[in-house]
Amino acid sequence: MSDELALLLDERSTIDAAGQRRLLALVADPEQARRAKELLVIDDLLSRAMAPDRSDFDNRVLAAIKMLYSQRHFVQRVQDAAAGQAAVGKRSDERSGGSNHHGPGSGAQRPSARRTVPKGTLVSGIAIGALAALVLIGVLTWPRAMSQQQAADDLARLETPARLLRAGNSSAAAAGDAVLRGDIIRAERAVVIGFADGSRLTLEAGGEMLVPHATAAEQSWWLERGRLRAAIAHREAGSAVEFATAHARVRIVGTRFTLAVADGATRLEVEEGRVAFRDLATGAESIVSGGGPALIAGGRVPRQRPPGSIERECWTNTPGWSIREIPLTKPPDVTITLDRLETPVDNAVDYGARIRGYLVPPTTGTYTFWIAGDDNVEIWMSSNDDPKAKSRIAWIVGGTTYSLPLQWDRIATQRSAPLGLIAGQRYYLEVLHKQGSGGGHVAVGWLKPGEIGAQPSGVVPGSALAPYP
Structure with missing residues (x-):
């Protein structure tokens, strides 16, 4: 980031019209815009560190760490800010001759040192003690932030490199990365996925698989081709793993098998154990034991969507920040099933998304809804x-307006x-989301009848949702 951009951001509340035009011209560059956003998040957190009321400060640090993805990156930003503040103090002392006052009767006024901002630093009058406290909070809360995210989203880990499409962004993933x-998952060569319980999946070269839904008790994997x-380890009572294709569904509690999709059919080969196998075209279900292959032919059946869910459609390679840039008249590039009205934080760029379906209220009465998101979002x-x-009932729109994850009070x-x-x-119900660069996310919260507060009581759950036809 240029020193000019850092200075303009630091003085954004006082710059003149020419300075504002220059700032807008600089952030038109996607890389400059991404880095400016990171600095503005840190600046907001540093300012809150000095406020008397810090009751929610830890949660905001957690949210920022999730958005920036890396504790080391987060702490380095704060350390850079501390270094910049220390340099300002040192220059000020040097200008005053290393003293905090002038001699008696001198009548001289202490010169006012104009603060300069080092490259990559954005600080607004923050004491070194507050910076140190922020680093400490970041370090102490990082394991909790990661454990919370992993508990919600971390299913398994790659044992071999693979290509992943995550939130519309295709990237190479290394062995050890979370699924x-x-x-x-697109297998350019064989991809092996390992689970904590010792289970293992191998997607052979040329295959494609989607992870549409997972909880501690249920896992669902969609084999597209x-x-x-x-090889699935024995599952505890009440827990299962499900594999589905366009033609069949396999639900298991511990066995060894091979599932293949080719030539308009799905084939199951069970090596050990027993598997319940359902033909989605006819509804017929059979138990397949080790050594007995099953072949299901017939027409393609629309992908099954679990009850209590809603679908998110995503259009990739869509530049811009405005909701109007989403090409809703074209087929989406990716469709994902959500089990609540919330998406994880991603680092993808230039995409648009639509979540649509039905809200089915659990009780009759008055409801209030909130939306949080980055960048532009609407309900x-x-x-x-x-x-x-x-x-339209709620929204966040505007070139540089966005919220942190689950930050419900950014704008009215x-x-x-x-x-x-x-x-x-x-x-x-329809949620529109346009992402320009870095840190994309969206969530919808609510207050139900009988609940009172200035914040939602929670994110809208899957139990109140139904998929769109």
């Missing part, structure tokens, strides 16, 4: 199940007006 809910070999909702009746328009809803009735 998360929503990932699409190719051949998958699986649209109908008074019935007709998409044509939708209207994040909160909807109270809405009267009827239990069990379906209401069309």
Whole structure:
């Protein structure tokens, strides 16, 4: 980042019209915009560190660490800021002759040192003690931040390199990288995935697999094409692993098998154990034992969407920040199933997304909704199940306006007006999300009838959602 950009950001509240135009010109560069966003997040946290009320400060540090992805990167930013502040103090002392006052009767006024901002630093009058405290909070809360994210999203780990499509962004992943809910795995060569319980999947070269849903008790993997070999450890009661294709579904509790999709059919070969195998075209289900292959032919069946879910469509390679840039009239590049109205933080760039389906209220009464997201996000909702009746109820829009994950109070328009809803009735719901660079995420929270507060009581769960036809 240039010194000019750092200075303009630091003095953004006082620069003149020419300075504002220059700042906007600089952040038009995607790389400059990404780094400027990181610095603005840190600047906001540093300012909050000096506030008397720090009741939610730890949570904001956690959110920022998640967005920036790296403790070392986060702490280095703060250390850079501390170094810049120390340099300012040193220069000020040198200008005053190393003393905090002048001799008696001198009448001289201490010169005011104009602070200069080193490259990559953005600090607004923050004491060194507060910076040290921020580093300490970041270091202490980092393991908790990571454990919370891993508990929610970390299913397994790659044992071989692979190509992953995550939140619309394709990238090479190394052995040891986590496999998360929503990932699409494309095997240019055989890909091996290992689980903590010793289970192992091998997706052979040319295969493609999606991870649409997972919890501690349930795991669901979608085989789009190719051949998958699986060795699954025995599962505890109430827990299972499911594999699905366009033609069949396999639900297991501990066995060894091979699943293949080719030539309009799905083939299952069981080496050990027993597997329940369902033909999705006919609904017929059979138990396949070790040594007995099953071949399912027939027409392609639409992908099955679990109840209590909603789909997120994503369009990749879509530059810009505005919601209007999302090409909603074109087929999406990726479709992912969500089990709540929240997406994980990603580091993808230039994509647009739409989450749509139905809200099914659990009780009759007044509801209030909030939206949090980065960059531009909107909630649209109908008074019935007709998409044509939708209207916008909450939003975050504007070139540089965004929120941290689950930050519900950034601007007033994040909160909807109270809405009267009827239990069990379906209401069309649509969430639009346009991401320019880095740290993309979106979540919708609510207050249900009888709940009072200035913040949501939680994220809208899958139990109140239904997929769009």
